[in-house]
Amino acid sequence: MRRSWRIAVLPGDGIGSEVVGATLPLLRHASQMAGLDLNWDMLPWPSTAWHEDNGQMMPDDALAQLSQYDAMLMGALGDPGPTSNPNRYLLSDGVSLSPLLTLRKGFDLWACERPAQLLEGAHQYLADDRARDVDMLVIRENSEGEYVNQGGRLHRGTPRETATQLEVFTRAATERLLRHAFESAQRRAAERKEKGQTRHFKRLDGSHATSQVCLITKRNALPEWGELYTEVFEQLSQRYPDVAIHHELIDAACMKFVQAPWQFDVVAASNLQGDILTDLAAILSGGMGVAPSCNLKPDDRSVPPLFEPTHGSAPDIAGQHLADPTAMILTAAMMLDWMGVEDPAASDAAEHLRRATEASLKARNEGSTLTGTDNISQHIEHFLAQR
Amino acid sequence: MRRSWRIAVLPGDGIGSEVVGATLPLLRHASQMAGLDLNWDMLPWPSTAWHEDNGQMMPDDALAQLSQYDAMLMGALGDPGPTSNPNRYLLSDGVSLSPLLTLRKGFDLWACERPAQLLEGAHQYLADDRARDVDMLVIRENSEGEYVNQGGRLHRGTPRETATQLEVFTRAATERLLRHAFESAQRRAAERKEKGQTRHFKRLDGSHATSQVCLITKRNALPEWGELYTEVFEQLSQRYPDVAIHHELIDAACMKFVQAPWQFDVVAASNLQGDILTDLAAILSGGMGVAPSCNLKPDDRSVPPLFEPTHGSAPDIAGQHLADPTAMILTAAMMLDWMGVEDPAASDAAEHLRRATEASLKARNEGSTLTGTDNISQHIEHFLAQR
Ligand SMILES: CC(C)[C@H](C(=O)O)[C@@H](O)C(=O)O
Ligand SMILES: CC(C)[C@H](C(=O)O)[C@@H](O)C(=O)O
Numbered sequence: 022m023r024r025s026w027r028i029a030v031l032p033g034d035g036i037g038s039e040v041v042g043a044t045l046p047l048l049r050h051a052s053q054m055a056g057l058d059l060n061w062d063m064l065p066w067p068s069t070a071w072h073e074d075n076g077q078m079m080p081d082d083a084l085a086q087l088s089q090y091d092a093m094l095m096g097a098l099g100d101p102g103p104t105s106n107p108n109r110y111l112l113s114d115g116v117s118l119s120p121l122l123t124l125r126k127g128f129d130l131w132a133c134e135r136p137a138q139l140l141e142g143a144h145q146y147l148a149d150d151r152a153r154d155v156d157m158l159v160i161r162e163n164s165e166g167e168y169v170n171q172g173g174r175l176h177r178g179t180p181r182e183t184a185t186q187l188e189v190f191t192r193a194a195t196e197r198l199l200r201h202a203f204e205s206a207q208r209r210a211a212e213r214k215e216k217g218q219t220r221h222f223k224r225l226d227g228s229h230a231t232s233q234v235c236l237i238t239k240r241n242a243l244p245e246w247g248e249l250y251t252e253v254f255e256q257l258s259q260r261y262p263d264v265a266i267h268h269e270l271i272d273a274a275c276m277k278f279v280q281a282p283w284q285f286d287v288v289a290a291s292n293l294q295g296d297i298l299t300d301l302a303a304i305l306s307g308g309m310g311v312a313p314s315c316n317l318k319p320d321d322r323s324v325p326p327l328f329e330p331t332h333g334s335a336p337d338i339a340g341q342h343l344a345d346p347t348a349m350i351l352t353a354a355m356m357l358d359w360m361g362v363e364d365p366a367a368s369d370a371a372e373h374l375r376r377a378t379e380a381s382l383k384a385r386n387e388g389s390t391l392t393g394t395d396n397i398s399q400h401i402e403h404f405l406a407q408r
Numbered sequence: 409m410r411r412s413w414r415i416a417v418l419p420g421d422g423i424g425s426e427v428v429g430a431t432l433p434l435l436r437h438a439s440q441m442a443g444l445d446l447n448w449d450m451l452p453w454p455s456t457a458w459h460e461d462n463g464q465m466m467p468d469d470a471l472a473q474l475s476q477y478d479a480m481l482m483g484a485l486g487d488p489g490p491t492s493n494p495n496r497y498l499l500s501d502g503v504s505l506s507p508l509l510t511l512r513k514g515f516d517l518w519a520c521e522r523p524a525q526l527l528e529g530a531h532q533y534l535a536d537d538r539a540r541d542v543d544m545l546v547i548r549e550n551s552e553g554e555y556v557n558q559g560g561r562l563h564r565g566t567p568r569e570t571a572t573q574l575e576v577f578t579r580a581a582t583e584r585l586l587r588h589a590f591e592s593a594q595r596r597a598a599e600r601k602e603k604g605q606t607r608h609f610k611r612l613d614g615s616h617a618t619s620q621v622c623l624i625t626k627r628n629a630l631p632e633w634g635e636l637y638t639e640v641f642e643q644l645s646q647r648y649p650d651v652a653i654h655h656e657l658i659d660a661a662c663m664k665f666v667q668a669p670w671q672f673d674v675v676a677a678s679n680l681q682g683d684i685l686t687d688l689a690a691i692l693s694g695g696m697g698v699a700p701s702c703n704l705k706p707d708d709r710s711v712p713p714l715f716e717p718t719h720g721s722a723p724d725i726a727g728q729h730l731a732d733p734t735a736m737i738l739t740a741a742m743m744l745d746w747m748g749v750e751d752p753a754a755s756d757a758a759e760h761l762r763r764a765t766e767a768s769l770k771a772r773n774e775g776s777t778l779t780g781t782d783n784i785s786q787h788i789e790h791f792l793a794q795r
Contacts, residue, residue: 099628122629146666148535172575172632182579184633188559192569239680241486242509245559246571271680272687279533279666279691293626293658297684300659304666 024364025058028356029090029325034067035334036394037096039342040349043398047374048353050405055369057357061094068100068120078120084127092356093124093327096349099334121329122168128324130316131164131194132201135299135331136306137282142382143307147279152305156220157285158205159302161295162198163316166190166246168292190246190291195253199236201319202289203261206232209286210263222265222286230265234258237290237298239271246291275301303331310345311382313352315359322363328356342394350378350401377404411751412445415743416477416712421454422721423731423781424483430733430785434761435740437792442756444744448481455487455507465507471514479743480511480714483736486721508716509555515711517703518551518581519588522686522718523693524669529769530694534666539692543607544672545592546689548682549585550703553577553633555679577633577678582640586623588706589676590648593619596673597650609652609673617652621645624677624685626658633678641676662688690718697732698769700739702746709750715743729781737765737788764791 030045032038045061052059064086068078080086087093098121124130137157139145145152172186210232213219222233236254240247251268258266269277271294277284278301290298303312309332317326330348338344354374361368381401385391391400417432419425432448439446451473455465467473474480485508511517524544526532532539559573597619600606609620623641627634638655645653656664658681664671665688677685690699696719704713717735725731741761748755768788772778778787 145535148532168629170629170631172630174632174636180580182636184577184636186575186577186630186632188573188575190571190573193567239683242555242557242680242683243559243573244557245561245573249561249569249571272683275662275684276687276691276696279688280695293629296626296629296659297662300663301666304663308667309663 022363023056023058023366025060026091026360026364026367027089028059028061029087029093030061030063031093031095032063032065032067033096033098033334034100035097035336035339036332036344037098037334038065038067039096039339039394040330040344040346041094041096043346043394044349044353047350047377047398047401047405048370050402051357051370051373051377052366054373054405054408055366057360057364057366057370059367059370062090066120068098079123083120084124087124087325088128090325092325092359094353094356095327095329097330097332097334100336122170124327125163125316128318128327129164130318130324130327131162131197132319133161133163133295133299133314133316135159135161135302135312135314137302139305139307140311140379140382142379142384142386143311146304146308147282151281151283154283155285155305157282157288157302157305158209159288159290159295159299160198160202160205161290161299162194162292163295164292165194166292188243188246190249192249192253195250196257197320199234199250199254199257199289202234202287203257203264206234206264206287207261220286222267224265230263232263233265233267233286234261235267235269235274235285235288237269237271237274237288237294239294241270250291271297274298278302278305299331309348311347311351313348313355315352315355317359326356326359328352328359343392344394346394346398347378347382347401350374350398354378373405373408377401377408380404409750410443410445410753412447413478413747413751413754414476415446415448416474416480417448417450418480418482419450419452419454420483420485420721421487422484422723422726423719424485424721425452425454426483426726426729426781427717427731427733427736428481428483430781431736431740434737434764434785434788434792435757437789438744438757438760438764439753441760441792441795442753444747444751444753444757446754446757449477453507455485466510470507471511474511474712475515477712479712479746481740481743482714482716484717484719484721487723509557511714512550512703515705515714516551517705517711517714518549518584519706520548520550520682520686520701520703522546522548522689522699522701524689526692526694527698527766527769529766529771529773530698533691533695534669538668538670541670542672542692544669544675544689544692545596546675546677546682546686547585547589547592548677548686549581549679550682551679552581553679575630575633577636579636579640582637583644584707586621586637586641586644586676589621589623589674590644590651593621593651593674594648607673609654611652617650619650620652620654620673621648622654622656622661622672622675624656624658624661624675624681626681628657637678658684661685665689665692686718696735698734698738700735700742702739702742704746713743713746715739715746730779731781733781733785734765734769734788737761737785741765760792760795764788764795767791 032041238247312331357371419428625634699718705711744758
């Protein structure tokens with residue numbers, strides 16, 4: 022059903038505003054081509070506020086304002102602090118990131134999804150050519166776990182100083198995460214079937230399934246939540262007999278993401294372990310220059326999801342218009358995909374944007390040495406205009 | 409100074425006893441060639457005890473017995489549990505690993521070191537040929553942090569279940585870890601200089617250093633210990649002005665281990681983050697089949713270090729003599745290196761063992777399709793005999 026969409030655009034810091042600037046005209050163009058009714062407002066809330074102003078990074082009513090929108094499209098957050106600090110790239114990067122966690126927590130965007138698929142023309146880091154077949158979805162728990170920010174420092178600065186940080190995992194959050202992982206596996210298998218494709222995942226009893234969920238824990242060293250995850254996983258799996266189950270310890274999983282990533286389908290992980298695996302997944306997709314990501318509340322479409330490239334604000338190259346906008350453009354396409362569940366025009370727009378980006382990537386890979394945020398964006402525009 | 413050495417050999421579980429069996433004759437031979445006075449006792453304490461016996465995996469006086477030795481050489485620990493459990497590979501692997509943590513904690517082996525260097529003939533996973541230049545040392549905190557095993561499960565099995573796990577970091581352990589990292593960087597630069605090699609690491613002010621320590625944290629999401637690590641790092645760095653300093657967040661570090669690992673020198677990380685990075689470092693060295701590791705107390709040579717391959721007990725192939733013993737043989741060479749600080753004969757033996765292993769790897773890579781634990785060991789023996 023066609024409808025109208027309102028999105029909040031948050032350019033953020035550093036290269037964020039550059040890649041957003043390069044993306045919006047393409048998003049506009051692709052939407053017009055598809056007849057998609059898409060509107061946006063720019064919300065310029067850079068985190069430079071924390072050192073230039075009163076330390077506040079978003080207005081007090083930020084969440085209320087943002088909840089008026091259907092989705093959020095963000096460039097990048099992260100500012101290394103005042104330029105007067107010579108070690109600013111090295112020794113400070115924490116302070117200005119909190120808005121990201123505020124948005125995730127404020128809207129209970131409990132899942133972070135990052136697909137890994139090597140687009141034609143994207144850089145292949147692995148020597149084995151099966152790296153071209155990588156096709157996985159990493160689903161990260163985004164609301165609790167290692168990121169509850171409960172901790173402190175005792176006897177600060179003294180030889181007996183002790184810092185603590187608590188990890189908190191609930192069965193409720195574990196269940197919704199893993200249920201979503203199983204459902205995503207089923208959906209992916211159905212999509213493959215529609216395209217006439219199948220994949221086979223071996224079960225322990227020798228039989229095969231057409232999709233798989235791999236659970237990640239470090240239950241041999243962090244047993245409490247590792248066993249909770251394992252128990253919930255085993256229980257839920259009985260409701261999804263068509264999906265094969267698998268488990269990897271986080272250290273082995275990182276290794277296997279480099280050794281044989283084509284073996285994975287859906288991967289479900291905790292907040293920190295998912296953070297690590299999604300960065301590795303980005304590399305498998307061709308690097309930070311092309312890796313989109315999404316924070317969402319899968320069980321409630323009325324809550325605006327937050328779409329952002331996996332890359333950060335890259336303060337070292339900010340202001341020079343050197344950043345590759347491809348990841349941001351693919352992030353916009355991911356947002357269109359999400360809208361496409363309700364509105365076929367959005368799916369069409371996503372298709373236009375993604376195909377043009379792929380054509381550009383392929384052409385760039387075949388010899389053109391195109392660099393520069395705006396040059397790349399114009400290159401993609403060229404392919405969009407041809408569609 | 410020549411002296412006599414006593415080591416405790418702990419074959420452990422699964423492929424552990426197979427690779428140990430394949431390594432000891434070579435260790436004997438190399439020692440004899442070098443005139444090294446080396447003796448060992450076999451301590452067969454497999455963790456199968458936990459399901460076959462009373463759940464106890466080592467005798468009560470294990471630590472007392474082991475403290476009589478100069479070093480420990482372990483195959484692998486980890487048993488998937490009773491064969492009667494059909495999901496044993498999938499859903500249980502925690503229980504039997506505790507002896508490893510018991511040994512690390514019991515002897516306060518607070519550093520775990522895993523070098524990454526791609527031996528000639530070892531498998532290159534990365535497409536970029538600079539992967540051959542990788543030369544780093546990952547030093548992992550091995551005594552606290554995420555692995556303090558303080559946690560619990562509240563309202564177990566109910567919808568409101570909550571699992572917690574505490575992370576505890578002390579300034580004392582952080583200081584000894586990072587001091588050791590800086591000293592290791594200096595030692596590595598001196599060793600390079602001796603061989604007529606230099607590496608250059610850029611500082612923020614544009615100048616260059618001949619070695620570098622890269623600190624790993626996740627201080628933007630786990631600020632308490634991340635800031636403690638950063639403060640201690642900054643303070644200590646002033647005492648090592650010849651060493652360049654660098655910082656990476658764990659997610660970015662994993663990415664860079666795949667994108668450009670040749671840029672790293674010494675990498676210092678917490679227990680869990682180090683666990684992850686050392687597994688990736690193993691891949692950079694050519695995979696689990698060739699990756700040695702060591703747990704030690706760098707400030708006290710009277711405490712026996714624990715040498716073990718990075719790989720686990722691989723229950724899926726255990727009993728079939730399929731495992732590559734190379735990692736175990738290189739672990740034995742790492743042990744000889746450690747002895748070599750006091751006893752030149754041990755350095756000679758390490759040299760023999762390592763060169764023969766490299767020659768075999770190279771020959772195997774050039775076309776021979778040798779497999780099987782004992783075949784590979786005999787192949788290496790052949791090159792040892794030629795020296
Ligand atoms: C910026 C940081 C707090 C964040 C995270 O760890 O979640 C980032 O790495 C990400 O993956 O989105
Ligand atoms: C077996 C496990 C507890 C251990 C660890 O995490 O330390 C292993 O992965 C390792 O790296 O030695």
